[in-house]
Amino acid sequence: ADHDIDTILIAIPDLGKSDMKRIFSKAYDLVPNVNFMPRIDGEINFASQINDFDGSLLIATSRTRNPYFQLAAKRIADIIAAIPGMVILAPLTIYVWVSNRRNGDTDPVFFVQERIGRDGRLFRMYKYRTMVPGAEAILEEMMAKDPAIREEYEVNKKLKDDPRITKAGKFLREKSLDEFPQFFNVLKGDMSLVGPRPYLPREKEDMGDQYEDVIAMKPGITGMWQTHGRSDVDFDQRLELDAFYYRNWNLWLDFVLLIRTAKSMLGKGDKGAY
Secondary structure, eight states: TTTTOEEEEOOOTTOOOHHHHHHHHTTTTTTTEEEEEEOOSSEEETOOEEEETTTTTEOOOOOOOOOOOHHHHHEEEEEEEHHHHHHHHHHHHHHHHHHHHHTTOOOOOOOEEEEGGGGGOEEEEEOOOOBHHHHHHHHHHHHHHHHHHHHHHHHHSTTTTTTTHHHHHHHHHTTTGTTTOOOHHHHHHHEEEEEEEEOOOGGHHHHGGGGGTTTTTEEEOOOOOOOOEEEEEOOOHHHHHHHHHHHHHOOHHHHHHHHHHHHHHTTOOOOOOO
């Protein structure tokens, strides 16, 4: 009353039923509007509707339909963004090359790897090489020697403190600059500016039921995973975020994720949940 508050937002998804009822009973007497954020495990999305079923609350849910004009607009935006991205790629590549040479690294600047694209098609994805040569063989050796490393990689499909990362690679990863060569993939049409994570073919089996949702969209340079936790998100959570992206995609969601990506690159990002 002192601050003329007219809306309360309850954002505690794991709150128990009795606690939620107690908060609601008090909130209803304090303000005219009470909003709450439910726990969403894939059953509800932005296309869901609330209906009256003979006096009972009924939630009708379905996958978000992607109108052709929105998909066309997404592709046009990708091309427009890829052109300046390719321009920036040239001086950035020179910087990476010089930095590697200064640190005694004379191996190729770029790293090329097969990834899973839209509809399950494989494509060659380009990145700046941020690891030492022979990184895959070194990983196998590390996992054979240390069960803790094997467990961490099998759960997260990555290592938090990966000793294979080069000095220049660490900087590129922290600022998400290692993804810049993927603008070439965007221009080709293999990827989009925003989309699910481009997964490895060997990860297909671990993707389970989420696989079909993830491959329904082109993989992106940035997306839900990169802007909602990144290193703090395990493999299963990444899949949930990417499936959420597919079920709820629209141009506004892409815009929001691009803004969050820009903030993260400038060191002003957060790790909230969408």
